[in-house]
Amino acid sequence: MTRIIFLFGKTMTPARQQGKPIATAGAATAVWLVLAWTIGSFAATTERVVTNPQTGLAIDGYDPVSYFIDGIAVAGRPDFELRYRGAVWRFRNSGNLAAFRDHPEDYEPQFGGYDPVGIGRGAPTPGNPIFWLVESRRLYLFHSEQAQTEFRKNIKRLAPLAEAKWADVINVLVQ
Numbered sequence: 001m002t003r004i005i006f007l008f009g010k011t012m013t014p015a016r017q018q019g020k021p022i023a024t025a026g027a028a029t030a031v032w033l034v035l036a037w038t039i040g041s042f043a044a045t046t047e048r049v050v051t052n053p054q055t056g057l058a059i060d061g062y063d064p065v066s067y068f069i070d071g072i073a074v075a076g077r078p079d080f081e082l083r084y085r086g087a088v089w090r091f092r093n094s095g096n097l098a099a100f101r102d103h104p105e106d107y108e109p110q111f112g113g114y115d116p117v118g119i120g121r122g123a124p125t126p127g128n129p130i131f132w133l134v135e136s137r138r139l140y141l142f143h144s145e146q147a148q149t150e151f152r153k154n155i156k157r158l159a160p161l162a163e164a165k166w167a168d169v170i171n172v173l174v175q
Contacts, residue, residue: 050113050126051087058087062129064107065096067139115143116162124169
């Protein structure tokens with residue numbers, strides 16, 4: 001029997017129920033949410049994978065396999081969810097879910113979904129799943145269209161720079 005929990009009027013699927021406990025929002029949390037809304041991103045910046053703290057969804061619920069298979073950003077469906085790296089990943093169909101489950105390293109975004117331009121600068125900036133690029137069989141997400149364009153124009157310089165800085169950045173993220 002599948003158990004569904006309702007939270008603030010929203011249905012939680014079994015995969016999402018396994019997430020972190022919900023805490024009561026205090027004044028500091030409210031300030032942080034307003035700041036996050038102001039800069040246009042609800043992605044957490046203290047996680048290895050960019051995760052929406054309100055939903056627990058990795059890369060805002062977009063299907064990471066669709067970037068490779070369909071060549072477009074496609075929102076995943078609640079009935080195709082998988083927990084991986086502490087986040088819930090959504091897929092548009094069971095085939096994409098199975099592909100990711102079997103080989104997540106082939107489909108998960110580089111740098112956990114953080115913008116490689118920001119990573120290269122030592123600043124973990126959450127990527128937006130609308131601004132993306134698949135290059136050399138790797139998915140990159142960008143904070144903005146400007147960052148996407150900058151990376152595309154300078155990929156031979158910026159990709160190795162981000163790779164070199166990622167180890168230092170990940171140490172800060174997982175503390």
